[in-house]
C-alpha cells in the first residue's frame with residue numbers, strides 16, 4: 216500500500232492498515248518485555264470489576280506504561296508511527312496514552328465504543344496506533360471496526376453485555392450498520408480515528424493470546440484533552456501544555472425520521488472513571 220492510499224483509506228473509512236511496520240524480531244522483543252512486565256507488575260494492571268476466575272485477572276491490561284517504562288515510551292514516540300501519522304493527518308499529533316492488552320485465551324473483549332468519548336479532545340479528535348503483537352482474527356478476538364463511523368459525533372453510551380465485554384458501556388448501532396473484523400499479522404499497525412466505532416469480541420480460542428500495544432494521540436490542532444491524559448508529549452519527547460476538557464460534553468442519539476436514522480445531539484456524557 217502506498218503512503219497516499221494510507222491517507223486516503225484513513226479519510227474514507229476512518230482507519231488505515233500499515234502492514235509489517237514492526238519486524239518479527241521487534242515483535243518478539245516486545246512480547247518478551249510485556250510478558251515479563253505482566254509477571255512483575257500485574258497488580259498494577261486494570262482489574263476493576265473483574266471476578267476472581269476471570270482470565271483477565273492474571274493478564275489485566277496496563278495503561279500509561281510510558282510514564283515509567285522506557286520501551287513503552289519508545290513505542291509511543293516511534294519515528295515510523297510519527298511519519299505515518301503526519302502522512303495521515305497532515306501534521307504531527309501529540310502522544311497521550313499507552314495501553315497493552317494481553318487478551319489471553321477465553322478472555323472477553325471490549326464492547327464497541329469511540330475513543331473520543333474518553334479523551335474528549337478539543338478541537339478535533341484523537342487517533343490510535345494499534346500494533347498487533349500476535350496474528351489476530353475472529354477466533355482470538357481481533358479488532359472490529361464500523362467503517363465510515365468516524366463521521367459520526369460522539370454518541371451517548373448504553374450498558375454493554377458483561378458476558379462479552381470487560382468494559383461496561385457501548386454505543387448502539389442502527390440496523391444496517393455493522394462492525395467488521397480487521398484481521399492482522401503480528402507487526403501490522405492499524406491507525407484509527409478517535410470517533411471510529413470499534414472494539415472486540417471475546418477470544419474464543421483455547422491456546423492463542425491476542426496481544427496488542429496501543430498508542431493514543433491527539434491531533435496537532437488540539438487545545439484540550441481530558442484530565443487523565445496529561446502531559447501530552449511531542450515526538451521529540453518534550454512535553455506540551457494542553458488545557459483540560461470537562462465532563463458533560465454533548466453526545467448524540469439515533470433518531471428516525473421518514474424511515475431514515477440520523478444522529479441528534481440530545482445528551483451529555485458523564486464523568487469517566489478510567490482512561491481507556
Ligand SMILES: O=C(O)CCC(=O)C(=O)O
Nearest residue numbers: 316325330343414415429
Ligand atoms: O484491542 C481491543 O480489544 C480494543 C482496543 C481499543 O478499544 C482501543 O485501542 O481503543
